[in-house]
Amino acid sequence: xxxxxxxxxxxxxxxxxGDNTLILGHRVSEWCGHAPVLEEDIALANTAxxxxxxxxxxxxxxxxxxxxxxADDLAFLRDAWDFRNVLxxxxxxxxxxxxxxxxxxxxxxxxxxxxxxxxxxxxxxxxIAAKASxxxxxxxxxxxxxxxxxxDGTEESHARMQEALDYxxxxxxxxxxxxxxxxxxxxxxxxxxxTDLREEYDALVGRILTQATLSIPESQFAHKGGRDGRMxxxxxxxLLTQMQWxxxxxxGAKW
Amino acid sequence: xxxxxDQIWSWLDAxxxxxxxxxxxxxxxxxxxxxxxxxxxxxxxxPTYSGCPATSVISxxxxxxxxxxxxxxxxxxxxxxPAWTTDWLSEKGRAKLEDYGIAPPQPAGGPERxxxxxxxxxxxxxxxGSTPCKAHWRCTDCLEPFDYFKCI
Numbered sequence: 001x002x003x004x005x006x007x008x009x010x011x012x013x014x015x016x017x018g019d020n021t022l023i024l025g026h027r028v029s030e031w032c033g034h035a036p037v038l039e040e041d042i043a044l045a046n047t048a049x050x051x052x053x054x055x056x057x058x059x060x061x062x063x064x065x066x067x068x069x070x071a072d073d074l075a076f077l078r079d080a081w082d083f084r085n086v087l088x089x090x091x092x093x094x095x096x097x098x099x100x101x102x103x104x105x106x107x108x109x110x111x112x113x114x115x116x117x118x119x120x121x122x123x124x125x126x127x128i129a130a131k132a133s134x135x136x137x138x139x140x141x142x143x144x145x146x147x148x149x150x151x152d153g154t155e156e157s158h159a160r161m162q163e164a165l166d167y168x169x170x171x172x173x174x175x176x177x178x179x180x181x182x183x184x185x186x187x188x189x190x191x192x193x194x195t196d197l198r199e200e201y202d203a204l205v206g207r208i209l210t211q212a213t214l215s216i217p218e219s220q221f222a223h224k225g226g227r228d229g230r231m232x233x234x235x236x237x238x239l240l241t242q243m244q245w246x247x248x249x250x251x252g253a254k255w
Numbered sequence: 256x257x258x259x260x261d262q263i264w265s266w267l268d269a270x271x272x273x274x275x276x277x278x279x280x281x282x283x284x285x286x287x288x289x290x291x292x293x294x295x296x297x298x299x300x301x302p303t304y305s306g307c308p309a310t311s312v313i314s315x316x317x318x319x320x321x322x323x324x325x326x327x328x329x330x331x332x333x334x335x336x337p338a339w340t341t342d343w344l345s346e347k348g349r350a351k352l353e354d355y356g357i358a359p360p361q362p363a364g365g366p367e368r369x370x371x372x373x374x375x376x377x378x379x380x381x382x383x384g385s386t387p388c389k390a391h392w393r394c395t396d397c398l399e400p401f402d403y404f405k406c407i
Contacts, residue, residue, distance in 0.1 A: 039391060043383035050387065053306025057335065127336035131305055134338060134407040135387075142382045 005188035007065050010122075012084060012181045013191060014065075015074070016227050018058030019085035021132075022075055023236070024106060025051030026243050027093055036096055043142055047103070050135040057128045076247035080237045087226040088171035090236045097150055097157065098164035104143035105168055108205050109175045111136045112197050121189030144208045151212025158213065165214050173222025176201070258326065260289045263296065270320045273312045274386045277355040280313055284343025287334055295328040296321060301339045304387035341406050352404055358392065360406040369394035370401050379403075 029048035035041035056071050063069035088106060093099045114136055117129035150157040176198045185191035209216055225231035246253055267289070268281040280286055280300075288299035298317055302310045314331045321329050341360040344352075349359040358366030358377075368375050374396035382405070384391040389402040 039381040039383075042385070042391070043381050046383040046387050049306035049308070050304060051306070053302075053304060057305060123336070127338070131335050131338040134340075135304060138382045138405070138407075 005184055005190060009181045009184040010190065011062055011066055013185050014058050014062035014125075015084040016086075016181075018055050018062055018071075018074070019083045020089055020106075020110075021051040021058060022055040023083070023085040023239065024089035024103075025049075025055060026239060027089065028099070028103070030093055031099065040096070044099075047139050047142070050132075050139065054128070054132045054135070057131070061124055061128070072247075076244045080232050080240060081229055083226070083232060083236060084229055085226050085236075086171070086174045087223050087233055088168065088174065090226065090233055090239060091168070091171065092235055094164065094167070095160060097160040098167065100143055100146045100150065101161060101164035102168055103139065104147045104208070105172055105205065106175075107136060107140040107143050108201055108208075109172075109197065111140050112200050112204070113192075113194075116192040116197070120191060125190055147208060147214075148212045151209070151214045161212065162214050165209070166217055169217045170219070170221050170223050173220065174224045174227060177222070177224055177227065179228060257291055257294075258324070260291075263289050263298075263321070263326075266320060266324050267298070267317065270313075270316050272309070273316065274309050275352070275355070275357065277351050278344075278348040280317065282345045282348025282351065284341075284345065284348075285313065285339060286317075292330070295330050296326050297330050297332055299332045299334050301334050303339050305335075307387050309386070339407075341404065344404075356401055357389065358401060358403040360404045362406060364406055366392055366401075366403045369397060369399065371399045372397040 025048045028044050028051065031041065031044040032048070033041065035044055055075065059071035059074045063071055063074050088102060091102065093102075111133065114129045114133035118126055118133060120126040120129065147161065151161040152158070153161075176194045178193050178195045182191070182193055186193050206216065223233075226233075226236075264281065264286075267286055268279045270280045272278050272280055272283050275283075283303070285301050285303060286298060287301050288297075290297050298321075300310075300314060300317070310333075314333075317331060318329050344360065352359045353370050356370050358368070358370045361367050365379065366377055369377055372394060374394050376395045377392050378395055380391040380393055380400065382390050384402050388404060388407075390405045391400065392403045393400045
């Protein structure tokens, strides 16, 4: 690594990346064995697996610069207020349509973000981004295709996808929020300013949603409080009780 | 006496991939290096997909195989950069995949032909398949479904 930056800021940035993939990976894994058809079940399980694999790398690095903690320590032994994921990824799955809409809205941001991180001044960040972006290209192809298929599908599927978009759109803005941590990442050349990704995102998402015959809500209101840990939704705590149960009940348990 | 690295590469070429046993871990291109560090043999391995559950099994299989050949001190190192690519699949591995019924990766992003009947009339079912590295396709001539080893 050639740049100097406060370890605190880098740590926060890595938690944001890793907590997004961890919480979304957990949410998507909740579909395992429940998807409407076998192919979708397999696709969702594989997506969850990729996201959890990426979490190992992001939280592994976060733990390394935070006194040698492991990715597992960070995943299983923190409380809700310590998580730095955006609110979008913690909202409950809802129906299959909402799950795929959430996936698409996240994948579009994720693919653009990882593309920028591949040229990070921090070699470790660039290496993780290069690895993850290959996987995310398939996630986006899948979720984008499914959003088009269901949006431009039957009357029922169209209505459900529009409902999902209306529900989730207020959670999109937080992915482009920026604060002091981001300013430090930009100054050190480690990560882009999230705000600068918005134009590319709107173009990509707008193109797919038009194909899907869906309308983007006009309101620019954005729910915030996840990526800075100020206030998560009530859903995160419920998710953690499931995800962390084993390590909380049997501390240190191993496979 | 220490075995030569050439000898070790040939031993590793006999370690099957746990999910696709028709090809070896060397065919798959995930063994990135073999070197001696004093008395310890260091094998560098790169994961295919970051969450692939076979990764830890592969490391264990490599260690077991090397111990069976009398090498007691083995260290497996994981490297993620440069990221694994299907370009690293060996020619031998690609041919074996097709024989086994898995279409090998193509730069065009889809299988060249059905691995069962050779027809070019194929269509995608899903970008995802039975393992993270495969997609699900079918042949519209012989009607058989098949796995496609996807290009990354």
